[in-house]
Amino acid sequence: MQRSLDARQGECGALSCSAMPYEPQSIEARWQDFWRQRETFRAERDPAKPKYYVLDMFPYPSGAGLHVGHPKGYIATDVLARYKRMRGYDVLHPMGWDAFGLPAEQYAIETGVHPRETTRRNIATFKRQIESLGLSYDWSREIDTTDPGYYRWTQWIFQRLFERDLAYQAEVPVNWCPALGTVLANEEVIDGKSERGGHPVVRMPMKQWMLRITAYADRLLEDLEELDWPEPIKKMQRDWIGRSEGAEVRFPVADHEDLTIEIFTTRPDTLFGATYMVLAPEHPLVSRITTDEQRAAVSEYVQATNRRSERARMADGKRKTGVATGAFAVHPVTGARLPIWIADYVVAGYGTGAIMAVPGHDERDFEFAQTFDLPIVHVVDVAGQELPTTGDGTSVNSGFLDGLPSAEARRRMIAWLEAEGRGRGRVTTRLRDWLFSRQRYWGEPFPVLHLEDGTVKLVPERDLPVRLPELDDFRPSGDQRTPLERATAWMETVDPETGQKARRDRNTMPQWAGSCWYFLRFVDPHNETEPWSRECEQSWMPVDLYVGGAEHAVLHLLYARFWHKFLYDLGLVSTKEPFRKLVNQGMILGSSWRYYDDNVTDDPAARPRVLSFRDVRAEEERIVAADDGRELKARWVAPDRVRLVEGRTLHPTLDIELEEVIEKMSKSRGNVVNPDTIIAQYGADSMRLYEMFLGPLDKEAPWTTEGIHGVHRFLQRVWRLFVDDDLPGEPARPLSEEHGPDTQERLSAETIHGVSEDLEALRFNTAIAKLMVFARDATKEAPLSRRSGEAFVKLLAPLAPHLAEELWQKLGHTESIAYAAWPLADPALLASTTMTLAVQINGKRRDEIQVPADADDDTVRSAALAAENVRRHLAGRQPRKVIVVPGRLVNVVL
RNA sequence: GCCCGGGUGGCGAAAUGGUAGACGCGGGCGACUUAAAAUCGCCUGGCCUCAGGCCUUGCAGGUUCGAGUCCUGCCCCGGGCACCA
Known part of the structure; x- marks a missing residue:
C-alpha cells in the first residue's frame, strides 16, 4: 500500500486522524431504511423466471430476545436468498412468529400481564433485532400465528381433518403434567418429564382430541426417500414411526x-x-x-x-x-x-x-x-x-x-x-395418534360445538375464527378444569343452525398447530377468502431450502409433513412433501467458567465451602469433593468477570482456579452474547460474516469475541480498496477502466468461480476465505480495474450487503445491488498458461517444476527428472517408474 | 447396549485418493507514531547436524506409485434412541 502517505500526513495537520475509515453504524442504518422504504425485497412472481423459496423455522418470540446463536440460520438463508436474487430467481424469503404456546402463558401467570401483550412486546424486540442484521425478508408477508386472521385458517384446516375422520375425540391414557396443568404429546415428554420445564408427567385416562397421524405412517416413511434432508434426521423420523x-x-x-x-x-x-x-x-x-x-x-x-x-x-x-x-x-x-x-x-x-x-x-x-x-x-x-x-x-x-x-x-x-x-x-408402528388438545389458554380454540345430545358439530365456516375469549386469570385450575371454562359466557352458546343450546370446546390446540402450515400461508398471506390461492401455491411451493435446528426432527417436521400430505389428498397443495431440502444449522456455543460449592440446596444464608474444579471428582451422576466426598453443586462465572493471573483463570474475588466450559448459550450459565452489543461495536456486516466464517453451517462452533476482529479488518480492507478516506470529497478511488494485469484478471476469475461454487453448496466459510484472498492480493501489482472491482462487490453483496450497497453506490450506480446480475468467470482466464507441478520421490514431495499448461506427459516427465533436487535424490540411478498425474504432480518411484 | 456424527497447529478451520495445515484468531518481528491504538509488511506444526533432512491429521494394521481421505480392529468426544416384542 504505497498510496499517498504524504496525503495522510497533510490531512493530519488539518483534521483529526481519528476519523473511522469504515463506519458500519451509519452505513447500515441508511441501507436498512432504503430497503424498507423501497420494499426492495417484496417477492413478486414472474412466471418467466425460476423461483426459489428459502425459509427459516420461524421463531417463538421469547421474552429474553435473541442471542448470537439464534440468527446463524437466518444469516445463512439470507445469504442464499440474496445470492439467488442476483442469479435471476424470484425469491420468496418470509419471516413470522410462532407465538402461541406455554412460555408466554407461564410468564402471564407469573406477572399477570396478558399473553397478547407480552407476545406483542416480544415480537417487537425480535423484529427489531432481526432487522438490525439487514436480513432481506419480505416483511409484507409477516405472519403471527396468534392473529385471528391466521388462526381462522388453522381452525379451518382442523375442520377438514374432522370431516375426514382424521380428528376425533377419545378417552385415552395421556401424559398429564400436573405442574403445567395440561396433557402433553408423546413427543413432548422426555424421560418421563415435560420437554418444557422438566416437570414430572403421569399417565392417566382422559377424553382428548386426537389426530390420526398413524393413517399416514407408511407414506411419511416412504416419502422420506425423495427428500434432500440430513440422513440422521430421516433416521430419527424412521425410528419414531418405527414400522x-x-x-x-x-x-x-x-x-x-x-x-x-x-x-x-x-x-x-x-x-x-x-x-x-x-x-x-x-x-x-x-x-x-x-x-x-x-x-x-x-x-x-x-x-x-x-x-x-x-x-x-x-x-x-x-x-x-x-x-x-x-x-x-x-x-x-x-x-x-x-x-x-x-x-x-x-x-x-x-x-x-x-x-x-x-x-x-x-x-x-x-x-x-x-x-x-x-x-x-x-x-x-x-x-x-x-x-x-x-x-x-x-x-x-x-x-x-x-x-x-x-x-x-x-x-x-x-x-x-x-x-x-x-x-x-x-x-x-411405534407411532401413535397425535394427542392434539391442551388444557391451556394461549392457543387456538377448537372450532366445534358440543350439543346437548352429545353430538359434536363444526362451527359454520362463516363464523370462523372462533376467537379466544378475554380472560384475566389464565392459570390452570389444579383440577382438570381448563382456563377456557372460566369464560362461561363464551362457553355457553347456541348452534346458529338449529338454535339448540351448545357448549364450546374447553381445550386449545397445541403449539405445533400453527407451524404445521405457516409455510403455505406465506405464499398468500392476506387472502381472506381461503387459506391460500391455488395460483400462489403452485408458483412458490415447495420450499426449496428449509433451515432450522435439529431439535425439531420429530416434532414440527413430522407434524407438518402429515398436514401437508392431508392437504395434498384434498387437492389443496400440489406437492407430496413441503420441504425439498433441509439443513440443520449447528449451534453457536458460549463459554463460561465453573467452580463448585457445597450449598447444594441453594440456601441464601449458607456460608458454603468453595472448591476449584481440581478438587472434585465425579461419582456416578453427582459431583463430590475429592477429599471428604461431600456433594457439590456447580457455580458459573461469566467470561467478563474472571481474573487472569499468571496464566491462570481465577474467580473474581476468591483465590480459586476456574474451569472453562463451552456449551449451549443459556441465561443460567451467563454465557449468552447479545447481538445488539456486537452490532453496535462492529456492525451487522461483521456479525454476519463472522457467523458464516466460523466453520461449516451445520457444525456447532464456539463464539469468541476476538474472532470477529478478523472479519472486521477484512471489511475495512475492502473499504479502502474502493474508498480513499484521505481524500475528503472523493467518493471513491478512481478505478482503472482498462483491464487489470493478467494476474489480477485471473485472480478475479478464480474468485468468481470459487465463491459461486461455495455459495451453491452453502460453504460460506470457504467463500469468505476466497474473498479475503482477493482483497489481500488483487492490488499487489496494479490498482484495481473497474471490471474486477465491481465483480468483487457483487460477490460480497450476499454476505455483507450494507457495505456492498454503499460501495456499489460509490462506484456510480443508482440502483440497489440486490438485483445486479451475478458475475460470470471468463473460462479462458481460469485455464492458466503455465502450471506448477509438485515432484514426489516415492510419494514424498521433493521439488516442483513449472511447465506449460498444455505440456504432454513426456515433457512433464523429463522436466521432473531434470529438477535439481530430483537429480540429487536419483544420484544417477534410473527410476523404476514415473507417474504423471495431469495437472497435479509427478511421482518418481525408485 | 444400539444407531448416527466427529477426532487435523496454541485456537476456529481448509484439503475431487495427488504439494497437509488455505483463510482467520492468537503470538512474534519490523514499518509508521513523541507514545499508544489503528493500519501496513514479514514470520508462525514439531524436531535436527537447517540452501537440506526427519517426524506429523486419535491409536494399531492393511490396500495403493501415493492415504487426513478407502478397508479392518480399537480408543476418546458429541448427538439421537433405549426393555419396541
Missing part, C-alpha cells in the same frame, strides 16, 4: 372361552419356542384373568408400577420383575398351557401390550425366564451359538418348520396362522 413387520397371533385363555390374548411378534418363526406369556401391567385383561390366589400380588404389582416413574424404572436397569396371574394361555399350535405373567418390561403402549415370551431367542425373555425359573426352549439354531440367540438361523424343535431358514419359517408360520384363523401377518 415393523411380523404377525399378530391370538392365544386363547384357558378356562375363559370368551377371552383371547392378542400379541404381536416380529419372529413368528419362534412360535414353537414360546413358553409363557406376558401382559403389560396396564393391560385390560389383567383383572379378568387373574386368579383369586394371585389377585393380591397382581394388584400390588400394578400399583407399584403406576407409582414408579419411567425414570425410576430405567434406573433399575435391566433387572426383571413380574408376577404370575395364575391364568394360562393355550399355545395356538401345540396346545400347551403357557403361564400368563404380568411384568413392566412389556409396555402397554407398543403393539398390543402383550407378548409371547420366547426365552431361547430374546434377551429380555431369557433374563425373565432365568429370574423366575421358567422353561427355555431352543427353536432356532444359529451356527453353534449358545442361547439366547436373537439372529436368524435354522428352525429346530419346531414341528413343520424344522430345517427351514428363519425368513422362510416366518412366511410358513404366517400362512399357517392365517389358514387356521389363529393370526395373520401384520405391520405395526
Whole structure:
C-alpha cells in the first residue's frame, strides 16, 4: 500500500486522524431504511423466471430476545436468498412468529400481564433485532400465528381433518403434567418429564382430541426417500414411526372361552419356542384373568408400577420383575398351557401390550425366564451359538418348520396362522395418534360445538375464527378444569343452525398447530377468502431450502409433513412433501467458567465451602469433593468477570482456579452474547460474516469475541480498496477502466468461480476465505480495474450487503445491488498458461517444476527428472517408474 | 447396549485418493507514531547436524506409485434412541 502517505500526513495537520475509515453504524442504518422504504425485497412472481423459496423455522418470540446463536440460520438463508436474487430467481424469503404456546402463558401467570401483550412486546424486540442484521425478508408477508386472521385458517384446516375422520375425540391414557396443568404429546415428554420445564408427567385416562397421524405412517416413511434432508434426521423420523413387520397371533385363555390374548411378534418363526406369556401391567385383561390366589400380588404389582416413574424404572436397569396371574394361555399350535405373567418390561403402549415370551431367542425373555425359573426352549439354531440367540438361523424343535431358514419359517408360520384363523401377518408402528388438545389458554380454540345430545358439530365456516375469549386469570385450575371454562359466557352458546343450546370446546390446540402450515400461508398471506390461492401455491411451493435446528426432527417436521400430505389428498397443495431440502444449522456455543460449592440446596444464608474444579471428582451422576466426598453443586462465572493471573483463570474475588466450559448459550450459565452489543461495536456486516466464517453451517462452533476482529479488518480492507478516506470529497478511488494485469484478471476469475461454487453448496466459510484472498492480493501489482472491482462487490453483496450497497453506490450506480446480475468467470482466464507441478520421490514431495499448461506427459516427465533436487535424490540411478498425474504432480518411484 | 456424527497447529478451520495445515484468531518481528491504538509488511506444526533432512491429521494394521481421505480392529468426544416384542 504505497498510496499517498504524504496525503495522510497533510490531512493530519488539518483534521483529526481519528476519523473511522469504515463506519458500519451509519452505513447500515441508511441501507436498512432504503430497503424498507423501497420494499426492495417484496417477492413478486414472474412466471418467466425460476423461483426459489428459502425459509427459516420461524421463531417463538421469547421474552429474553435473541442471542448470537439464534440468527446463524437466518444469516445463512439470507445469504442464499440474496445470492439467488442476483442469479435471476424470484425469491420468496418470509419471516413470522410462532407465538402461541406455554412460555408466554407461564410468564402471564407469573406477572399477570396478558399473553397478547407480552407476545406483542416480544415480537417487537425480535423484529427489531432481526432487522438490525439487514436480513432481506419480505416483511409484507409477516405472519403471527396468534392473529385471528391466521388462526381462522388453522381452525379451518382442523375442520377438514374432522370431516375426514382424521380428528376425533377419545378417552385415552395421556401424559398429564400436573405442574403445567395440561396433557402433553408423546413427543413432548422426555424421560418421563415435560420437554418444557422438566416437570414430572403421569399417565392417566382422559377424553382428548386426537389426530390420526398413524393413517399416514407408511407414506411419511416412504416419502422420506425423495427428500434432500440430513440422513440422521430421516433416521430419527424412521425410528419414531418405527414400522415393523411380523404377525399378530391370538392365544386363547384357558378356562375363559370368551377371552383371547392378542400379541404381536416380529419372529413368528419362534412360535414353537414360546413358553409363557406376558401382559403389560396396564393391560385390560389383567383383572379378568387373574386368579383369586394371585389377585393380591397382581394388584400390588400394578400399583407399584403406576407409582414408579419411567425414570425410576430405567434406573433399575435391566433387572426383571413380574408376577404370575395364575391364568394360562393355550399355545395356538401345540396346545400347551403357557403361564400368563404380568411384568413392566412389556409396555402397554407398543403393539398390543402383550407378548409371547420366547426365552431361547430374546434377551429380555431369557433374563425373565432365568429370574423366575421358567422353561427355555431352543427353536432356532444359529451356527453353534449358545442361547439366547436373537439372529436368524435354522428352525429346530419346531414341528413343520424344522430345517427351514428363519425368513422362510416366518412366511410358513404366517400362512399357517392365517389358514387356521389363529393370526395373520401384520405391520405395526411405534407411532401413535397425535394427542392434539391442551388444557391451556394461549392457543387456538377448537372450532366445534358440543350439543346437548352429545353430538359434536363444526362451527359454520362463516363464523370462523372462533376467537379466544378475554380472560384475566389464565392459570390452570389444579383440577382438570381448563382456563377456557372460566369464560362461561363464551362457553355457553347456541348452534346458529338449529338454535339448540351448545357448549364450546374447553381445550386449545397445541403449539405445533400453527407451524404445521405457516409455510403455505406465506405464499398468500392476506387472502381472506381461503387459506391460500391455488395460483400462489403452485408458483412458490415447495420450499426449496428449509433451515432450522435439529431439535425439531420429530416434532414440527413430522407434524407438518402429515398436514401437508392431508392437504395434498384434498387437492389443496400440489406437492407430496413441503420441504425439498433441509439443513440443520449447528449451534453457536458460549463459554463460561465453573467452580463448585457445597450449598447444594441453594440456601441464601449458607456460608458454603468453595472448591476449584481440581478438587472434585465425579461419582456416578453427582459431583463430590475429592477429599471428604461431600456433594457439590456447580457455580458459573461469566467470561467478563474472571481474573487472569499468571496464566491462570481465577474467580473474581476468591483465590480459586476456574474451569472453562463451552456449551449451549443459556441465561443460567451467563454465557449468552447479545447481538445488539456486537452490532453496535462492529456492525451487522461483521456479525454476519463472522457467523458464516466460523466453520461449516451445520457444525456447532464456539463464539469468541476476538474472532470477529478478523472479519472486521477484512471489511475495512475492502473499504479502502474502493474508498480513499484521505481524500475528503472523493467518493471513491478512481478505478482503472482498462483491464487489470493478467494476474489480477485471473485472480478475479478464480474468485468468481470459487465463491459461486461455495455459495451453491452453502460453504460460506470457504467463500469468505476466497474473498479475503482477493482483497489481500488483487492490488499487489496494479490498482484495481473497474471490471474486477465491481465483480468483487457483487460477490460480497450476499454476505455483507450494507457495505456492498454503499460501495456499489460509490462506484456510480443508482440502483440497489440486490438485483445486479451475478458475475460470470471468463473460462479462458481460469485455464492458466503455465502450471506448477509438485515432484514426489516415492510419494514424498521433493521439488516442483513449472511447465506449460498444455505440456504432454513426456515433457512433464523429463522436466521432473531434470529438477535439481530430483537429480540429487536419483544420484544417477534410473527410476523404476514415473507417474504423471495431469495437472497435479509427478511421482518418481525408485 | 444400539444407531448416527466427529477426532487435523496454541485456537476456529481448509484439503475431487495427488504439494497437509488455505483463510482467520492468537503470538512474534519490523514499518509508521513523541507514545499508544489503528493500519501496513514479514514470520508462525514439531524436531535436527537447517540452501537440506526427519517426524506429523486419535491409536494399531492393511490396500495403493501415493492415504487426513478407502478397508479392518480399537480408543476418546458429541448427538439421537433405549426393555419396541
